[in-house]
Amino acid sequence: MTKGNQLSNRDLERLSAYLDGALSEKEASRLEARLREEPTLQQALQELKKTAQMVASLSEISLPRSFTLTPEMVGIRDRPRIYPVMRLATALATFAFFAVVGIDAITNFALNGALAPASKEQVAMEAPAPAADTLATGATPVEGLDLEEYRIEQEEVAASEIAAEAENEMDRAAPSGVLGLTEETQPLVPQEGKTEAPELPGTPTSVASGTAGGELAVDAVEAEPELTPTIEIQPTYTPMPTSTSIPLRGTVQPEQRSILRVAEFGLGGVALLLAGLTLWIARKD
């Protein structure tokens, strides 16, 4: 066709860029100078210009349809309305579970910290129930015990007629301060006390055996007749309600611990169940 075909690629690019105003000022002025002197270059420029204009004259294609996306196209599914509720419930159950676990851990720590004294207290607080009078007078002080409360409970017990009778007999048999311990224990087992006390007169063992109602107590009191029959007497009084009604400061009752354990298992199970249900709802459809 024209000599424009013989243009170098460099000149072709220059002419094309010149049409779009993409040449630098210096390059443009240099090309314009050449265009004035080279008719073939000028002709090539006109051909390129006409070609670009013809291509640009192509009309815009109208849309055959809208290309807006639907949730299905992009994999978004409508979840049931209950989904957010289940999700919230799962979160709350999980939070509650961890809260209970935390509380349990803290209380366990507290319990372990006070474990040694607590065991001592456990033994002591159950045993001295009958020896409240003795303890109250300072004969056997026990840490952590509310002795006043103890005393009141023991006084109520001692209010029975049987207790009064036993006291008289004990006074005769063992008037010492140590034996004072048994003075109140006896009313709780009145029949044995009454019958056995005369059989072993003049010895504390007779009193001990009367209260404990067993050989163990007799042996123990013989071995340590002076002060601490509390441990040996313990079996006798463990069933008494007083042993559990004593408040312990700084420790956790076994009942509370078991409640915490149940709550832990329950909440953990609920959290898992809710999480499973939530996932199932989310993946449904």
Next chain:
Amino acid sequence: MLGARYDGANVDETTLIRQAQRGDLEAFNRLVITYQKQVYNLAYRLMGDQASAEDATQEAFISAFRGLRGYRGGSFRAWLLRIVRNACYDEFRRRQRRPTTSLEELSPFNGDATPDSIGELIDKGEGPETATEEAELRRAIEDCLNRLPLDYRTIAVLVDIQGYDYREAATVIDKPLGTVKSRLARARARLRDCLQQYRELLPTAFRLEDETRK
């Protein structure tokens, strides 16, 4: 300058993009409505037929929504056009695996079209006698455009038809400005040569030599 200019800028575009990035499909669809014509036109000019262009456009918007977190600012329109351009290229590569033609030579029409085939093309329409000169010219241009190698065609469509500047075209094809310049120059030269073939068929519409002689 050349061709239809697109003004995709939207005051709320940044907000819509942010919302769409958080999964708001409604916000994304507003962006689709803004740009779908430009995206579809590029797809149509690259693919050469309506059905393929529709598929590529839809696929591009779905890909755009799923990959929206990868958008890091800049021209959102150029980002979208790059996605549809890639979708078209992927489709051509799929087609390439079946026939034995190279990507460079791929076009909806046979690159070795003869004057006979061009005449046949025109005759498929309303016929030389009844067709308007404008319609014939349009078909001729489209034919020449479709014969261009894909890379050249892309640049010719972006700059000469859709009217984007070199910088935005470079963003769409993910190449430097120099590549845009050289590809555009070659595309125009090939189009010029191709349209010269139509000079015999469309004497009144294509008179480059006559104009240069004036």
